[in-house]
Amino acid sequence: MPSTGKGAFFIFGINCQGDEGGSEEERRVLLSVKKRIGVLTYRGEKGFIEPGILRLMVREGEKMNLEVFLFSPQDVDLTARKIRGYTPTQTGWKNDWYAWPDIVIDRYRYYPVPKHAGYLPFRRQQLFRYANSRFANKFSVHRVLEQDPILRKWLPQTMEYSRESLAILLQEHRVVYVKPTNGTGGRSILRVVRTPGGFHLQGQTKKKKKISESIPSLDVLHQRLQAWIKQEKQGNEQFFLQQGLELSLVPGRTVDARLLAQKDGTGNWRLTGMAIRLGARRSSTSNLHSGGTAVPAARFLTEHFGYEMTRQIIGECKELALHAVSRIEQHFGQMMEFGFDIGIDVKGHVWLIEMNPKPGREIFRQLGQRKRYLEAVRRPLEYAAHLLLNDQQVSDENHAYV
Template sequence: MRKRIGILTYRGETGFVEPGFLSRLVKEGVKMGAEVFLFSPQDVRYSIRQIRGYVPLETGWTSDWYDWPDIVIDRYRYYPLAKHSIYLPFRKQPWFRYANNRFSNKYRVHQVLVQDPELARWLPETCPYSKETLFSMLEQHRIVYLKPTNGTGGRSILRVERQSNGYMLHGRTKQQAKSKERLFSLADLCKRLEGWMESEKSGNEQFFLQQGLQLSLIPGRTVDARLLVQKDGSGEWRLTGMGIRIGASRSSTSNLHGGGSAVPAAAFLIDHFGREEAERIILECKELALKTVSRIEKHYGQMMEFGFDLGIDIQGRVWIIEINPKPGREIFRQLGQHKRYLQAVRRPLEYALYLANQIEEREQEQAQEQARTQY
């Protein structure tokens, strides 16, 4: 019997937030022999155990009523203020079997990872925002980042650079508008940062400070590595791919939809560090990713995929910048790696089907065991 996979995602008045990827996800699931549909919290009718699900047409989407899914992939990435109260209470309900557990905000994840001696060496200094912490970190580091705990896509991040005659700020707002200004005193800097947090936060969101790294392997550009690690159809973690992202000129981040570009990792690293050192860096990135996902699962439970944003500084040292449990995979399309992009789309479906089959096998074994005990 065909397995039924539900994709939990945000759907607003203008439709789905990442329609291209979600459409591809549904279509690939159908090719794999599954029944796949999208739904949002408002589409569930628990009393009749049915869901209004959505599937793509040539143009737009169509909806129908579907029976309860065998497994759900949580792809709910966005938290507009008006809808923020819907997702978390819904996700806490024990209605579905999920392929991926809920994660946490960026600062709490940092707190979990920094307790592991093996991982702490890869983590930049990270602290909750306060004036005192800002002063202290700017004394130690020429660059400090102000980041929101739930931000995505490089939005609402402010880069603060200490200069001889003041402070230079670069950032991008929630609406992706670029911001650049120079301030000349710590008092003015604090006032500006507090104004930024007030205008950029969602609800009661908090901000934290993070040590800036020397990631200018290309002068005037922010450079980092994006790794995608995913579970495959046998439940094992695999490195799906890796690429280098180069930020737009004078941008505070390297994000692709903020004007950045992508280049193949091996060629870029060989060009900057030589072959032997490049191979070491790539191996360290893979080791870091696999150790980190193991630690995360011990703390948060079963997960499915992660996008890692890794800094590689001018000395070749690797750093964890950010970890995203619901990552994009657009970097592979930018690199022209279409087979790898397709693999990145299919792996969550393969893992979901693996889980659904395991659940079915366990239920059959339990039914057989109950039947034996009755006689």
């Protein structure tokens, strides 16, 4: 792995500590004829969920000679074959009718709740050419990944929830997590710790209320978790159990890495960036929305493991990401980007916690890495333009779903 000196690491040809690798010419997509890109996302009564990123996508698209607009399933007029699309103004959003897009980027973050009920039927209609294929829930993805013998060493033990699986995992591990298959932002996750007097629960409800409880026995724990699942369950989602990891590199705080891998304007996977997330004190997750903070990856890891071991850890993260995206694309079809949540335990072992096909980019903005943040916004547009230029149809057809 090449290096420009201590603290600098190159992964996917990109320096994790400094400027991104690769020339501007490689990353910039220039189109002689303006192409139309629709960004499918959720729009509710209060507007768009991630307005900052979406505004930038439209504006960066303009710089690339792309016509980019946002839309939701309810904005599509199938009879007239036109779409009510949204673009940003100085103070809000304006809408207008647009012709059918040349390609669509799916940024719709689906959860099994009533307001999202129309998304899956809409997506299955194959109305558009999509830049990214459909995905599956966390537990189903884990089952796909664990079939790969290379990936298994990075996967924490994970089982569907039952009293029997709870007993097995708590016998083998001091800490076990209870997670929803469609959760995000650290919501509805419980940390179960085996103690001399029984068990201790720590977590956050879907309404962001923190809980901390002591439980005397496995039977009482199972009853409490059943009540928790009934309370927290949204729609038809299920809950699963996952081996807890020793991620307390900073005492009293959960620590993990966020790695953003994206396809660029040449269709190749590249690492846009990597950072460390420090969870809030007494929090069971490292999520930024739950009070976590971000720090530069190379600097943090070097302080805890030294230079040579940090090189090995980051190299292993690269290997993990490359194998994972390859396995996922074999199963689900072409993808565009993934945010990897990677655990690095106190011994320096790397663990794949989960991967998100519609990741955020806020960690780079929190670190003050404006250039990297903009690159993370641009790359999906560059890849979509690459597909148009190379006439590569991305389709969900003929791919297996779990």
